[in-house]
Amino acid sequence: MSAAMSAFDTTVHIVYLACAVCFVLGLHLMNTPATARRGNQLSAVGMAVAVALTAVVLVHEGVITGVAVAVLGTGLAVGGLAGLLTAQRVKMTSMPQLVSLFNAVGGGAAALIAFGDAIHQPDLSTLPWRITVTTVLDLFIGGLTFTGSLVAAGKLAGRLPGRPLVLRGGRVVNVVLAAGAVGAGAFYIAGYGGVLMLCAVTAAALILGVVMTLPIGGADMPVVISLLNAFTGTAVAMAGFVINSTPLIIAGALVGAAGTILTKLMADAMNRSLASIIAGGFGTGDEQSSVSSPAGGNVREIAVDDAALQLAYASKVVIVPGYGLAAAQAQHELVALAQALTDRGVEVSYGIHPVAGRMPGHMNVLLAEANVPYPQLKDLEEINPEFARTDVALVVGANDVTNPAARRPGNPVSGMPILDVDHARSVIVIKRSLGHGYAGIDNELYLDPKTAMLFSDAKVGLAALVAGVHAYVA
Amino acid sequence: MTPLLFADITIFVLSLLVGFEVITKVPATLHTPLMSGANAIHGVVVVGVMVLAAVATTPLGYALLLIAAAFGAMNVVGGYVVTDRMLAMFRREEKRP
Numbered sequence: 001m002s003a004a005m006s007a008f009d010t011t012v013h014i015v016y017l018a019c020a021v022c023f024v025l026g027l028h029l030m031n032t033p034a035t036a037r038r039g040n041q042l043s044a045v046g047m048a049v050a051v052a053l054t055a056v057v058l059v060h061e062g063v064i065t066g067v068a069v070a071v072l073g074t075g076l077a078v079g080g081l082a083g084l085l086t087a088q089r090v091k092m093t094s095m096p097q098l099v100s101l102f103n104a105v106g107g108g109a110a111a112l113i114a115f116g117d118a119i120h121q122p123d124l125s126t127l128p129w130r131i132t133v134t135t136v137l138d139l140f141i142g143g144l145t146f147t148g149s150l151v152a153a154g155k156l157a158g159r160l161p162g163r164p165l166v167l168r169g170g171r172v173v174n175v176v177l178a179a180g181a182v183g184a185g186a187f188y189i190a191g192y193g194g195v196l197m198l199c200a201v202t203a204a205a206l207i208l209g210v211v212m213t214l215p216i217g218g219a220d221m222p223v224v225i226s227l228l229n230a231f232t233g234t235a236v237a238m239a240g241f242v243i244n245s246t247p248l249i250i251a252g253a254l255v256g257a258a259g260t261i262l263t264k265l266m267a268d269a270m271n272r273s274l275a276s277i278i279a280g281g282f283g284t285g286d287e288q289s290s291v292s293s294p295a296g297g298n299v300r301e302i303a304v305d306d307a308a309l310q311l312a313y314a315s316k317v318v319i320v321p322g323y324g325l326a327a328a329q330a331q332h333e334l335v336a337l338a339q340a341l342t343d344r345g346v347e348v349s350y351g352i353h354p355v356a357g358r359m360p361g362h363m364n365v366l367l368a369e370a371n372v373p374y375p376q377l378k379d380l381e382e383i384n385p386e387f388a389r390t391d392v393a394l395v396v397g398a399n400d401v402t403n404p405a406a407r408r409p410g411n412p413v414s415g416m417p418i419l420d421v422d423h424a425r426s427v428i429v430i431k432r433s434l435g436h437g438y439a440g441i442d443n444e445l446y447l448d449p450k451t452a453m454l455f456s457d458a459k460v461g462l463a464a465l466v467a468g469v470h471a472y473v474a
Numbered sequence: 475m476t477p478l479l480f481a482d483i484t485i486f487v488l489s490l491l492v493g494f495e496v497i498t499k500v501p502a503t504l505h506t507p508l509m510s511g512a513n514a515i516h517g518v519v520v521v522g523v524m525v526l527a528a529v530a531t532t533p534l535g536y537a538l539l540l541i542a543a544a545f546g547a548m549n550v551v552g553g554y555v556v557t558d559r560m561l562a563m564f565r566r567e568e569k570r571p
Contacts, residue, residue: 023515027496030508037561040511044554047518051550054524064528071536072527075543076520082544083552090556092563098556099510102517106549109519112542113526119538120529130479229513236516237489241482243525249482250489251518257493258512262505354502361505368563375566379502 008060013246015053020250022046027254033374050247079105092369093329096359097156100225103232104149110235110252111142111202114242118198125191131242136185136201138238143205144212145231151213152225156358165214171279177208212278219323219437220277222360223266227274230259262360269354269380271406271416299434302452304461307428308468311337314391316347318383320419324397324431325458326357326366333462334396335370340469349376351383351393351419353401384420393424395445397458399437405444412441427451430461507564510557517550 005013022042029039058064083102090098114135118124124132154160184200187193193200216224233255240248267274302310311317319338325331338348350372356363364377378386387393395402402421406413421427427450434446434453445451454461500508523539523546530539 023518024492024496027493027508027511027515030504030511031499032501033504033561033564034566036504036507036564037558040507040514040554040557040561043511043515044558047514047550047554050518050521051524054521058524058528061528065531067536068527068530068539071530071540072524072543075523075540076547079544079547079549080551083548083550084555087552087555087559092560095506095510095556095560098552099513102549102552102556103513105545106513106516106519106553109523109542109545109549110516112538112545113519113522116526116530116535116538116542120531120535128476128479130476130482226509229509229516233512233516236519236522237486239519239522241486243522244478244482245522245525246482246485247518248522249486251515253486253489254493254496255512255516257490258497258508261494261497262509265502265505352502354505357506359506360509361502361507364503365506365560365563368560368565371565373566374503374564377503 012053012057016050016247019046019050019053019247022049023251023254027258092365093326094157095365096221096225096357096362097153099359100149100153100156100228103225103229104146104153107142107145107149107228107232107235109142110232110239111139111146111205113239114138114142115198115202117242119195124188124194129189132189134238134241135198136188138235138242139198139202140181140185140205141231141238142235143202144209145228145235147206147209148213149209149225149228149232151210152216152221152228155213155218156221156225160214164217170211170215173211174208177204177211180204181208215279216277218358220270220272221358222355222362223263223270223272223274223277226259226262226266226360228259230256230263233257233259266355266360269417271413299446300449300452302428302454304454304456304464304468307452307454308465309472310426310428311341311346311392311394311465312344312469312472314341314346316386316390317341317392317394318349318351318387318390318421318424320351320353320393320395320398320402320421321363321367322353322356322396322398322401323358324399326362326397328397328458330396330459330462331366331370333459333466335367335372336466337462337469338372340466344469344472349378349383349386351378351380351387351421353380353398353417353419356398356401380417380419384423387420387423390424391426393421393427395421395427395429395431396462397430399431399443400441402445403437403441403443404448405441421445422448422450425450428454430454430456430458432457503564507557507560510553510560514550514553514557517546517553520546520550522546
């Protein structure tokens with residue numbers, strides 16, 4: 001950096017810096033729903049400027065071949081159009097798999113940058129560590145994210161089974177693949193093997209992505225896709241080191257940090273360690289048909305009419321929606337019920353656990369789409385003190401996150417942050433059966449004398465409740 | 475360690491810290507749009523793909539460039555559009571027909 005930069009280079013660096021500032025401020029504005037949209041738009045403007053500036057730099061340098069211009073333009077047009085159309089058409093319930101798909105292609109592009117850079121180097125054995133080490137890391141992380149995110153998207157879309165697919169000896173395969181990647185990477189960095197070693201690293205990473213993601217259950221997906229998002233950010237930052245591009249390093253590191261924090265928040269909210277989630281093997285969240293009766297205690301059942309009456313004459317109702325609601329796609333029926341109650345003067349709010357839905361915070365998006373104003377969406381800390389003043393807590397498709405057993409040590413949900421629905425004066429649970437949640441234990445809430453069970457599919461039960469509440473409107 | 479590498483590592487570490495600091499305050503309500511928005515930001519990979527285009531001169535290089543450009547553009551365009559769609563749905567007041 002001893003030589004002074006030309007005026008052109010100086011301008012380029014300042015504008016790239018401004019773009020990076022847009023990314024940071026954009027993320028900062030996402031702190032509150034009121035400014036979040038503006039934040040994303042600011043970030044998009046920064047991105048558009050960065051892309052335009054890079055085009056100007058390419059023209060200014062004048063070394064790009066005509067073929068490369070045509071190929072680049074075609075690729076950008078095809079990919080951009082595909083992204084635009086799918087993003088505009090996707091249903092909000094299917095959005096997690098689309099985000100996962102976008103994450104996959106981002107990781108794939110980052111890996112391709114390292115590979116493309118390597119095959120154009122005249123002599124790979126004399127490259128500095130700054131480039132070789134980051135090339136290997138980029139290929140490994142990017143390759144793993146590419147296939148891992150595709151498998152995650154397949155599971156979320158229901159194209160692959162959501163239940164954990166445990167491969168016999170899977171853990172041994174993981175270790176062998178990881179060791180192979182490390183060995184090939186070390187050889188490459190030491191200056192041996194060249195592109196062949198890079199191919200070995202990439203192949204191992206691609207297979208590892210599949211083998212690691214397949215055994216992870218559907219209920220753990222919020223954690224997994226936020227982890228893969230962090231991985232892509234890191235891969236992009238590594239690509240930035242390889243081609244010496246500051247915007248890639250900054251933006252990649254920002255996303256790596258963001259994804260890591262979200263992953264930790266999600267894992268804490270599910271009371272799982274990251275290691276146990278990656279080890280995989282339990283938890284699908286999809287099992288709703290198993291019928292088993294909790295040992296001891298009586299479960300009180302309630303008819304639709306009685307439940308509707310209880311709700312209609314309450315003064316404060318808190319709705320607790322969970323994964324089951326998203327699975328049944330019953331959010332519009334739920335909002336219709338809330339509307340019917342609000343029209344009668346009942347105070348309605350929603351208590352939302354951080355892991356409700358198929359990705360972090362997914363439930364909030366589904367309810368926002370169903371036209372629920374965001375001030376009614378309350379998170380764990382906000383809603384828990386309110387349960388003591390609540391007449392009816394209505395639990396729809398949520399299980400483990402309401403289990404009071406979490407307050408005691410010595411069981412699988414111990415220490416997990418829960419929604420204190422049992423502090424409400426009465427509780428109505430809409431559920432198909434007494435089946436277990438992903439933790440695989442009985443929910444003591446169902447045995448509470450205050451709790452009444454309405455055995456029904458979420459969509460059907462909620463529609464019946466709406467009709468019931470309307471019947472009481474004089 | 476070269477000054478260039480040191481500068482890059484400094485930028486990387488400070489950006490990580492900024493990321494941690496900025497994200498920690500986001501409420502759970504916005505976690506999905508945040509993740510999707512962050513997903514769009516790593517679409518900056520498309521800038522890297524454009525830099526790669528400057529060195530591509532072989533058929534294999536062009537093939538890799540084509541795939542990388544399509545992947546990167548899909549990530550960045552789709553990411554921002556779907557995030558915007560999501561955030562447009564978050565309203566303070568109820569919109570009654």
